[in-house]
Structure formats: structure tokens, C-alpha cells
Amino acid sequence: MNSTLKKISISLSAVMTMLVLQGCSPxxxxxxxxxxxxxxxxxxWTANEATEYAKNCIL
Known part of the structure; x- marks a missing residue:
């Protein structure tokens, strides 16, 4: 039982960390x-970033 609780806690922590990191970038x-x-x-810059920059920031 304790092992299951630990796994759930680690999983929730990982998900919350990912959500916070995604919220930091515009x-x-x-x-x-x-x-x-x-x-x-x-x-x-990646090719995708350069394309998006041209579409959204220059034109």
C-alpha cells in the first residue's frame, strides 16, 4: 500500500512540474x-521557429 501511494505521489509531482514548465513559455x-x-x-533557432517567426512577427 505504501509503495502505491509513493508511486502516485511521484506521478502527480511529475505532472505538476510539466504543467508549470509549460506555463512559463509564451x-x-x-x-x-x-x-x-x-x-x-x-x-x-529551429526551422519551425524561423517559419513561425516569419509568419507571426515579420509579416
Whole structure:
């Protein structure tokens, strides 16, 4: 029984951590995301990020 409770507790902690981390990054295409991308070195951008930046922040 104690082992099951421990597994549930660890699982809930992992899920909560993932939700918190997802909430920290702005939505792709939002003005905040555009500012973050401007500050990020261009060499570190992925192809998808470059495409989204062109669609949402330049045009």
C-alpha cells in the first residue's frame, strides 16, 4: 500500500512540474514569443521557429 501511494505521489509531482514548465513559455506567435525569439541567437533557432517567426512577427 505504501509503495502505491509513493508511486502516485511521484506521478502527480511529475505532472505538476510539466504543467508549470509549460506555463512559463509564451505561446508561439504571441508578442512575448516574438520578443523572446529576437533575444535568442539566430543560430539556435529551429526551422519551425524561423517559419513561425516569419509568419507571426515579420509579416
Amino acid at each position: 505561446e508561439v506567435g504571441s508578442p512575448e514569443w516574438c520578443v523572446d525569439m529576437k533575444e535568442k541567437p539566430k543560430g539556435d
